[in-house]
Amino acid sequence: MIPNEENRALFMATDVAHCWHPFTPMSVYADESPLMIESARGHELFDCDGRSFLDGVSSLWCNLLGHQHPKITSAIKNQLDKVAHTTFLGNSNPLAVTLAQRLIALAPHGLSRVFYSDNGSTAVEVALKMALQYHQQSEEVEGHKRTRFLSLGLAYHGDTMGSVSLGGIGGIHDRFQALRFDVVRGPSPYCYRCPLGEDPISCHNDCTQEVVDLIEENASTLAGVVIEPGFQGAAGIITYPEGFLKQVERATKKAGALLIFDEVASGMGRSGDLFVAKTEGISPDLLCLAKGLTGGYLPMAVTLAKEKTYRAFLGRPAEGRTFFHGHTFTGNQLAAAAALATLSTIAEEGVLENVRALKETLTKQLLDLRDHPLVGEIRQYGLAVGIEIVACKTTKKPFPVSERVGMKICRYAQDKNVFLRPLGDVIVLMPAINFSTRDLQRLVSAVKYGVNTLWEEHQDTEARQNP
Ligand SMILES: *Cc1c(COP(=O)(O)O)cnc(C)c1O
Numbered sequence: 001m002i003p004n005e006e007n008r009a010l011f012m013a014t015d016v017a018h019c020w021h022p023f024t025p026m027s028v029y030a031d032e033s034p035l036m037i038e039s040a041r042g043h044e045l046f047d048c049d050g051r052s053f054l055d056g057v058s059s060l061w062c063n064l065l066g067h068q069h070p071k072i073t074s075a076i077k078n079q080l081d082k083v084a085h086t087t088f089l090g091n092s093n094p095l096a097v098t099l100a101q102r103l104i105a106l107a108p109h110g111l112s113r114v115f116y117s118d119n120g121s122t123a124v125e126v127a128l129k130m131a132l133q134y135h136q137q138s139e140e141v142e143g144h145k146r147t148r149f150l151s152l153g154l155a156y157h158g159d160t161m162g163s164v165s166l167g168g169i170g171g172i173h174d175r176f177q178a179l180r181f182d183v184v185r186g187p188s189p190y191c192y193r194c195p196l197g198e199d200p201i202s203c204h205n206d207c208t209q210e211v212v213d214l215i216e217e218n219a220s221t222l223a224g225v226v227i228e229p230g231f232q233g234a235a236g237i238i239t240y241p242e243g244f245l246k247q248v249e250r251a252t253k254k255a256g257a258l259l260i261f262d263e264v265a266s267g268m269g270r271s272g273d274l275f276v277a278k279t280e281g282i283s284p285d286l287l288c289l290a291k292g293l294t295g296g297y298l299p300m301a302v303t304l305a306k307e308k309t310y311r312a313f314l315g316r317p318a319e320g321r322t323f324f325h326g327h328t329f330t331g332n333q334l335a336a337a338a339a340l341a342t343l344s345t346i347a348e349e350g351v352l353e354n355v356r357a358l359k360e361t362l363t364k365q366l367l368d369l370r371d372h373p374l375v376g377e378i379r380q381y382g383l384a385v386g387i388e389i390v391a392c393k394t395t396k397k398p399f400p401v402s403e404r405v406g407m408k409i410c411r412y413a414q415d416k417n418v419f420l421r422p423l424g425d426v427i428v429l430m431p432a433i434n435f436s437t438r439d440l441q442r443l444v445s446a447v448k449y450g451v452n453t454l455w456e457e458h459q460d461t462e463a464r465q466n467p
Helices: 005-018 070-080 094-106 120-137 161-166 172-177 206-217 244-255 276-280 307-311 333-348 351-371 403-416 436-467
Strands: 037-041 046-047 052-055 111-119 147-150 184-186 220-227 259-262 286-289 300-308 375-381 384-389 426-429
Touching: 037 375, 046 436, 052 286, 052 436, 070 333, 094 111, 094 300, 094 436, 120 161, 120 220, 120 259, 120 286, 120 300, 120 307, 147 161, 147 206, 161 172, 161 259, 161 276, 206 244, 244 259, 300 307, 333 351, 351 375, 351 384, 384 403, 384 436, 403 426, 403 436, 426 436
Parallel strands: 147 184, 147 220, 220 259, 259 286
Antiparallel strands: 037 046, 046 052, 111 300, 286 300, 375 384, 384 426
């Protein structure tokens, strides 16, 4: 297709006529400069009007190694000449088997079983149902009483109802209250706006203590504790205070509940290790991966489990211990081929070493932005960054929601040919993990340009209001 403005306009008209986009206020969608991506190569996205953009959020946090990566592309093409999909229900295929073996070899010690599904939400649903059924079938006499889960304020674990029940982001989750099950809710470790009203300088990790207390108080009824390790992603890349995860691990084990790590966003290399659990030295009972698992090429997710959990599901078929959960495309061969190529590429191309070096570079590149009058806080975990924009640095007062300043900054960055997608007023940087220092420089410059442009606009408005 020859790139041109007319083509773009035609597709946009059809889009507006027929499509309904996820997490998108459709009344303003067309006015907020959406991209109409026709192709992409490496870290560059090509709009059908011929413009190109650096992909600053790895196509919503999943495109780990760039687009049209030769190894992943050829793995999928080769597999397509054999078979695209056959069922994994009571049957098998060499690719899903090999991928399971590879994942277990790389996973934190103790995880030995792979359950496939299709996306992050289902990986979490699987973990919830597994944990619940596990306790019913474990040797614990009162195991059937373990029916509750603990999750954190501002948590995001996906959009299916189990995941929505765990979720703690009011604007996204409260609407569905009538369908949600009740959870034990711990405080988010959001130090910048502490939910317990503490000052991060003088507090004694009260949020950690509160979560530990909640686990202890509910010890006999908790089936599992669900955490996004590394950072609470959708909340705005909120990182944990020192010791938080370790203490939660200890309390969860002591309570006899299962520790469930949702590494859907933070796993697959972004921390500098393939698994955040390894970076943090923690041994979860269930671990969910999705987004980056196939390099962002095809939908696939896994829930990893320990042998002890798995064994509770064994027995004669008539006993009904079977885990009755599964999706049509479970163990899909094309996706497994993409995931295997992703894992090999990460190992062969020194990608984790790149992340470890690059995350320091990123911190340095962002240093001067910390003092910017519109920047409340910059949070970083590995190669994930959240820049919280505020109207007043001193009072931390946010901009009115109606101003959509996060979106505005991203649109200014788009004028510098960088694609970003914010979380409210938090600007998210989620580069591919094989970015070069130069790619990173381009990304950070565009963000600074966006923030400065908003600042100039903000000052103009203030000058007009108070002449
Ligand atoms: C994106 C995300 C999910 C949901 O994954 P989907 O593939 O969108 O269903 C779950 N947990 C976390 C932490 C995520 O970031």
